[in-house]
Amino acid sequence: MHSITLTQALLLTLMAIIVGVDFWLEAFFLFRPIIVGTLTGLILGDVHTGLIAGGLTELAFAGLTPAGGTQPPNPILAGLMTTVIAFTTGVDPKTALGLALPFSFLMQYIILFYYSTFSFFMAKADKYAEEANIKGLAKINILTTSIVALSYGIIVFLSVYVAQDLMKTIVQSMPAWLAHGFEVAGGMLPAVGFGMLLRVMMRAEYTPYFIIGFFIASFLPFSNLLPVAVIGAALALYEYFRMKEQPVALNNDVATKGEDYSEGI
Template sequence: MEIGIGQIIAVTLFAVIAQYDGLNTGFGFAKPAVAGGIAGLLMGDMQTGLFVGGTLNLLSLGVGNFGGAVIPDYTSGAILGAAFAIMSGQGGEFGISLGIPVALLLTQLDILARFSNTFFQQKADKYANEGNIEMIERMNILGLIPWALSRAVPVAIGLYFGSDLVQMIVDNVPMWLMGGLKTAGGIIPALGIAILLKYLSIKKYVAYLFIGFVLAAYLNVPMLGISFVGLALAMLTFERRKETTVVFAGGGDNEDE
């Protein structure tokens, strides 16, 4: 699939918006699943984009850049991975296998963006001591430029050269390596689920885990259907806990009376 200039501009702008959202507004555009889905929508194949982004989202669970720590940029990885998967026609597994190294490589640009941003923030501190509100605002706006460029430049370059680059990769990568990449892409969701389960109270909610497993493995219920069942069980658990709290509170009042 050939990508047009309009699509390159749209996806690049979205990468910048997603980066800003992850730092400030927090609407969720920086989530790899959302980023991959929107990138896929802009590329004309939202399903593949959601598959790539959702899989990379599993890897990002429980990982945060607290205190300025640098983590893989799974958002940009999802965007470029989805785009490469759609342009190459090789499927979501191929996009995942490319999205992961992209996410790891962009950590270097993330460090550069943070380093550059400190220049503007130190200037903002200086103007704050002087009481210059206008220059404080200007420095904070200028501080967004390194962050924007750190994502816009690699995404635009990757998309612009992506069609030929991906085709070259597809034509020259040995079949055994391509098969290995696709196998690794299939294993990654299981790894992400395992990481997620590590942070959940499995012993306490093991019954729900069994229900989800039976729905997926034996009844072949689609993921959306399993999600609705999980939501319903969560609502029932919440209501049951609320009723128990009310009963305990009421019981205490009666005993006092």
């Protein structure tokens, strides 16, 4: 087990503010758990744990995407706290993922609360828009974004620094069966997240690629998944260029056959 120093906590707070603003604006997608987990591990001096925790969390959150006013569990707090809990308590990252979910839910509800309360600014924003008051609109955007950023900073600092001893005590006092339950749940979440992603993206014509990938990953003796990723990239490029040529072929076909205007259409 390790302890988080004040300097590390402040760096994590700063990182949370930056990626929190990125999540609010959906600008560079730095808020993805794989990035957040890796950066957290880098700050804590344990990149290996950060990569594993971030990768697990990324899979779990792969199919969870904000849509309109709906907000999934917060990926930033999930990736960050999974890494922090694994680092500070020494538990398996799968167990840490299950333990990190309450922090993710907390930030989810805070963001949903802001979605509702920030609607009070809309009347003022409409007025500024009618007046072409760019400075007024900028002030509203800066104010609301600053509130969100400050919230991320406060929640993360309290979670990783102030409450770290409490987290250690809770984890140490958990019975073995409960800890194992969190580990099993954390191990299942990546499969659930990937399944949700497949439910959206899976199409019948892509089934052969899915079978090929599953066979390669499951039965061929690779020391890591890099060869699988390379093969997947090659197949993706093949599919991309194949689909890119289809409109050209269709246009050529129309140009060759011509069109029938005998009906006046």
